[in-house]
Amino acid sequence: MTDSSALDPEDRKIVTLARSARARNGVPEGAAVRDETGRTYVAGTVDLPSLRLSALRTAVAMAVASGAKSLEAAAVVSEAGAVSSEDRAAVRDLGGSATPVLLAGPDGTVHLTTPAG
Secondary structure (H helix, E strand, O other): OOOHHHOOHHHHHHHHHHHHHHHHHOOOOEEEEEEOOOOEEEEEOEEEOOEEEOHHHHHHHHHHHOOOOOEEEEEEEOOOOOOOHHHHHHHHHHHOOOOEEEEEOOOOOEEEEEEOO
């Protein structure tokens, strides 16, 4: 477990944004990513009959659609115990294998930080 107060302020920001997206939209997951310029992209789970995307893949897609060239970090707020390999792959595709992915619980406590690769 990681002490969330010990996080870099920019990492704490994306955890807070992800937590807010989850709560605001009443979805199972919220996510946020930070691109190479410091811009953030926030998303929740998409669950439509014809389209299902995790919050993290949605946030990565929003970053790509907005012109991001790379990612510095990603955060997911979920009750899950791990970040799926598909979600890590999406982060890796844009940010590279060393991009940190933070997994936090609904209370914002970071339980795991893992590289995308």
